[in-house]
Amino acid sequence: MIHITCLNKFFGQHHVLKNIDLTIEQGKVFVIIGPSGSGKSTLLRCINYLETYSDGEITIDGKPMGRKLIKGQSVEIPASELNQARQDVGMVFQSFNLFPHKTVLQNITMAPQSLKGMSAAEAEALAMQLLKKVGLEEKAHVLPYNLSGGQKQRVAIARALAMQPKVMLFDEPTSALDPEMVGEVLQVMKQLAKEGMTMVIVTHEMRFAKDAADQVLVLDNGIIIERDKPDKIFVNPTHPRTKEFLSKVLEN
Amino acid sequence: MIHITCLNKFFGQHHVLKNIDLTIEQGKVFVIIGPSGSGKSTLLRCINYLETYSDGEITIDGKPMGRKLIKGQSVEIPASELNQARQDVGMVFQSFNLFPHKTVLQNITMAPQSLKGMSAAEAEALAMQLLKKVGLEEKAHVLPYNLSGGQKQRVAIARALAMQPKVMLFDEPTSALDPEMVGEVLQVMKQLAKEGMTMVIVTHEMRFAKDAADQVLVLDNGIIIERDKPDKIFVNPTHPRTKEFLSKVLEN
Amino acid sequence: MAFDFSVIFLGQNVHFLLYGLLSTIFFSVSSFALSLLIGTVIAFGQLSSVTIYRAFSLAYLSWFRATPLLVQLFMLYYGLPLVLHVDTVAWISGIIALGMYSGSYSSQIIRGAIQSIDRGQMEAGRSLGFSYPQTMRKIIIPQAFLRMLAPLTNEFISLTKNSSLLSTITVVELFRQANILIADTYRTMEFLVAIAVLYYLFNNLIGYVGMALETRFRTGGELQ
Amino acid sequence: MAFDFSVIFLGQNVHFLLYGLLSTIFFSVSSFALSLLIGTVIAFGQLSSVTIYRAFSLAYLSWFRATPLLVQLFMLYYGLPLVLHVDTVAWISGIIALGMYSGSYSSQIIRGAIQSIDRGQMEAGRSLGFSYPQTMRKIIIPQAFLRMLAPLTNEFISLTKNSSLLSTITVVELFRQANILIADTYRTMEFLVAIAVLYYLFNNLIGYVGMALETRFRTGGELQ
């Protein structure tokens, strides 16, 4: 499904991702964990080329996202191809990034209407259904400013789902969600996985990783130091850095 | 320590806090939990009068914060008195609200220098010590934009601590923190409690509430429906809404 | 020495001034429309990664913003016939010159507002699959619009007054009408006050609309 | 008809124009300083909860922004002596009138930028114990400053050109010098181009400084 080949990312002199090779299978839930600053967000953002990189290739369902390797040379794909490809990848940000000038409903209907040619009625029906899923039907017509942090993130998830993407990327999706809703959102996410959705999730909630992940990746200092089923990683990690990280995290 | 008397808060017609009476004792950690929209953030923000209300009184160490009751009438205190009183109350926001035009160090030194008359050297020494506490010494001279979400929140906590307040208010302080740091921050907070600091914390992390709280308040629909030791609340809640809420929250 | 404002209402004078006002309104509104168009083109040029477009925009800005409108007017209206032997029509030259001049100012207002939007907005738009121009049009510009409103209102009001320079290229407008009446009657202060009142009314109408739009487009997250 | 730019360099002409340029620079810089001061006072007046201060600010804005500078200049310089029998000095009246006029525009730029700042910033400042004015001064205005820069640069450049109206109240400045030379030599286009070049140089210096300040004050969170 997602193939990452020889990905390198620099911020100036700072080598943030180092020769990442990774294959993520379809319909699975991948959780990325690791210390702060290890490059989790950066890796996730590279997947839909929001973070540009100069070296490597990432493909989704065979289609390149951002760059492709031609005879070992990494070249950028045309903008239109990238925009098309991004429609298949939903993204949920740590800082929500709702559109403040649009109502909750409009935040959700905008993209499907403009990009998938859905009628207003169709898009609204879909949006209402998604708002119901995240428990916010009654907020359909307010501006984002009037929502609490948790509510904002739920709208952001609904907005991404509205494009009916093949892959969903989450950068700490539940860190701002209130616990009553975490269960429901997980439900939604599991449902999506069943329907064939591939999900890549950066999170600090180890409990969630244990429960929901098919695979856990441990990133440290720009390198994938471990990748396995959650029970393996959490019960019997091989890498000493993983042990150290997990002991700190699980201590409280 | 904190006395809340007959507090009522409306947003337009919407009655968000209903006749709240509450006493919070010195040196204790108070955790407020409750469903989304129940008024937790609003209550917290009323304590330092960031959210104005028209009816009731809140005092800290006997000093009124925002309004005081004179012969049963709630009247606003002068601005200068309010500003002075606020220096004793630190606040940490869900959305960080770091000052984007100042470096991390300046974010922290600004208030103590201007308001407590600390010298630049003193303020910087204090700031570096606090940055060390939250594990961010090496970020002292960068602008907030370059920090991850977790890093931002840790700076925000350091900024509030720099005023050496008597009370600290936290609106979901750990929801954006990375787990490696949660332990350290809790450490800092427990240390502060020992030094006589009173803390009021809105959080969705039940684990933290169980471990760290002296008292847990359950807010529902603008009313405190329950207040007790955490083992009581989590093990043996009396109010049916508490049970319902906790079962949902703890299910995942 | 006292003033005698009754002179304003003598003969055809009021009618004469109102005709000037209508003309001023016509020229200001048309050139402001042109100004917004040009301003947008130049603003995006300045942000563009296409070198030639960016260079053109900077050159445009540096000439049209920095030199006096009167010089630009003269060059267009008198200079073109002298140099290229083409004929120029006064009122059309006037609208074009005003629009091009004001466009250079609008471009900086538009660019400044766009650049001040949080970059998370662009990321959110792009990650949904919107192209760069789509994200600009649907997400960034509508938010930047609010931040443009106060300075664009300034620019529009300023333009109504700059349009008085059109009288130097024979166009009839409000200030010119007053000058004619003044040259006739030597009631300088009286007629200046009279047109000040007319400008006042029209420009405060613009100011009011600008302020109403600001209120209308607030999202609640702003300071006030 | 041919142009002959050598006339610019005849006799004292260059010296004469440069003197005008220095005068224009002096008047623009002084009045811009005054404009920023007045702009700040009026901007805060508009945001103030003190009714009389707010009303004064709105009245100020509605008069000084909406009426022609020439009228304001005449009222100050010629009107005051006529009505109040006080004496007025041309160059001082000029700076005051220009500053008051431009201040009304600056006020809207300042107000708009302040209002666009995230309200979380005010809450964070107040909760640390800063008073409202302190929070404004230390936290809000420095951030708003970046958003003001593009339109304030516009306003400054616009002011250098508006200062040419000072010639109507006997003040020597660049444009007047050109008109005097034109009257003597009839070389209209040549001298207009000459002063256009001088305005170009000075105003693009302002533009450059404005742009450099923008780059300097970016925090990284903005779109570009």
Next chain:
Amino acid sequence: GCSGGNAPTAKSDSVLAKIKKDQVLTVGTDATFKPFEYKNNGKYEGFDIDLIEAVAKELGANKVEYVDTEFKGLIPGLLAKKYDLVVSAMYITDERKQTINFSDTYFPGGLSIMIKNSNTAVKGINDLKGKKVSVQIGTKSAKYLEEKYKDIILVKVETNNDMFMELETGKVDAVVTGLPAAKTYAKAKGTVKVLPETLTEEFYGYGLRKDDAELAKAVNAALKKVKDNGTYDQIVKKWFE
């Protein structure tokens, strides 16, 4: 009428007294009107300049100070007492007389027609029917043509110089303006000519405040002396022959 102020006569006397005392006459002028008043290398020159210097001497002032401003600022400046009188090739008209006072006329001007050298079709005012003619707003030429020759298309501009621009760029067929200014321009440029026929007579005078009756009297007396002692003829000769 605008008789308002009723400034005490003591004040008007004081203007004359002040001139005598300081030996300085302060004059408002718009120095962009060759050959009456203009600046050459920073120095004021022209017919008006030479004449007022002579008049000033008779008034007891050995120095004339000029305040240069745009034409539209001259009358307000006079009323605001920024200078003692206006010397700026100003026509004496009834409208202006309602606001200010004039000295006796010191020179007759007349309206004339200026056309391009290449133009041989226009020989007089009657050939301008249906043609475009540029005039300066508020001047006698504008009024005169408007009333007498309704079939001429008037293009009104702000300044003298704008009229010349209109003609040079072919936007108008002719310019109707004061003879001296037209002649000076034609001589300097060589691309245009002034037709011999003049259309009307105008009279130039100094502008004075209405309250300064004493000064007006003194100026008229001084003018008369300058005319009588031959200085006037010399100046006329210098500038117009």
